[in-house]
Amino acid sequence: MPYPRSAPRTLFEKVWDQHVVASRDDGPDLLFIDRHLVHEGSHHAFAKLREKGLPVARPDLTFGVADHYVPTRNRSGGLADAGVRRMVDQLSENARAHGIRLFGLDDPRQGIVHVVGPEQGLTLPGLTIVCGDSHTSTHGAFGAMAFGIGASDVAHVLATQTLWQKRPRRMRIAFEGELMPGVGAKDMALSWIARLGADGARGHAIEYAGSAVRALSMEGRLTLCNLSIEGGGRLGMIAPDETTIRYLEGRPFAPTGDLFARAAEDWLALASDGSAAFDREIVLAAGEIAPVVTWGTSPEDALPITGETPDPGRMADEGRAAHAREALAYMGLVPGRPLTEIAVDRVFIGSCTNSRIEDLRAAAAVLAGRKARVPGLVSPGSSLVKRQAEEEGLDRIFVEAGLEWVESGCSMCVGMNGDIVAPGERCASTTNRNFKGRQGPGARTHLMSPAMVAAAAIEGRLADARPYLEGRI
């Protein structure tokens, strides 16, 4: 036995312990990194490596994906914007120079890094996965320990395939019971963040558990883990089970045959021991969760669609009231009005949060045979998701509703490629951040699920998707 198995351990502790290369007296462990994903934004780290004259230690464990800056239209004609082109070219050059496999602009497997990883079977249970992007927490859906890192740490991993980390505290968020129809993982995530705050899980590794989590598909689990960082969590994980294993079988980079069987056995053993202790435990009733939308400029500013904009005048805490006042002003909203009165200018369906095939199906279920009152963009999570959606005819539903069906990339989630929301415009969006200016300077973002964005498109204002889903799910 390479590891002493004395005390009961959580999923997180088991994975952590398996990756400790060395420990320092003052606390941090040197962790081995199984997968390192890089994108256009990793250029600072490559520059650092060059400065130090160091090679990439493990190009075989490093994968590049072009997503943050890629255009979502007219790709074949060459990239018009010189700045964007430089970012995409730089990634290709760095990948070539260091022998890193790249899912580049023209690769049929290209897509958003956190969609491509799982889709290709690069993401496996029990792995450590890092990427210079905070939503790396997404991969935790498989029971991997996955987290975002900054450029200095990206350079460190490139050079050594390891990272010094202090062990975060353990937290379990359990969703017990059954979700109502039309309610999904995005609503679960925004609900706990609204309850605990955008820094509610700071310093913690979250394990999502409970019957409602077990019942989620891999797509739903990816959405739930994706938003861990929006509640301040260092990472989010879900114990691997049959759903996980079924998803992974036959994925291009996943093990096959006997090795897969051996792996599956190891993966199932990762689940938290029954008596394992957590530093913090939260239990939420899944059945009480309604479709959620955000009204402000932090993901914690979230409320059920049946609610009203908050009134800062009635908040006891001065800091919170100040934030609410400021957020309402930025969003152009007044206190105490029904959320369903908020008119939107456009919609966006995409991002690593909600752009997988199930997300597109949910939005299409609402939109089929209906028309959008406002313009909008639908950007699938990967080029493979795009192809599958087209095979299922989902693209036609979006186009017939009046929305634009475009290529895959980060797109309007972060606006780096030029897909932005105009100043003062209001966007119903499936993304993960409603920060000021996130979708462009002065842009106003309301976060919600794909079905809710579809409903907002139809009504031209925030709307409850449930009536539109009746008889369709």
Added chain:
Amino acid sequence: MEPFRRLEAIACPLPLASVDTDQIIPARFMKTPRSEGYGRFLLHDLRHDAEGRPTGALSLDDPTRAGARILVARRNFGAGSSREAAVYALVDYGIRCVIAPSFGDIFAANAANNGLLPAAVAEEDAERLLLALESGLAGLVVDLEAERIEGAGEAIAFSVDPVVRTKLLNGWDDLDLTLSRADAIAAFTAADAERRPWARPRG
């Protein structure tokens, strides 16, 4: 990296909560090579109007606070993205310490890697510092060895991750430390291949 021990400098109040990384540096500036400097992007959209003219809305642009090296903000500073560019913007501007009740985890790690101290104080103490600065106090003293902030009446204790503290006090760079452990990494890799033969990507 230059060691950080005691910093006596002009401080700017930033009485905002959840100043996220998208506000510290909007995404559109991140195509710029670092060598060109990121200081001019710091909190850009909070400091400029739609036409790019400075609004003077933040104390950073108050001429009497020119040369500030300390920033005091409300809770959850640096929430959001892993973009180290947020730290570059602060550091290139001249800031060496941000004082706030709490910080985004990744931001705090990035800060430490660039010699920027994230000093966490109690919520009341942050309010007290903000009030003192907004009432005319010009500067503060941040003593990392003593984990204390002086200059606004009674000294205020702050906390910082002990690992970050050691790193900043010594001006250490993780990479040099790790490269000296190449043997341990090689030994781990060999044993791990036996233990988890499935962990290598196929193909």
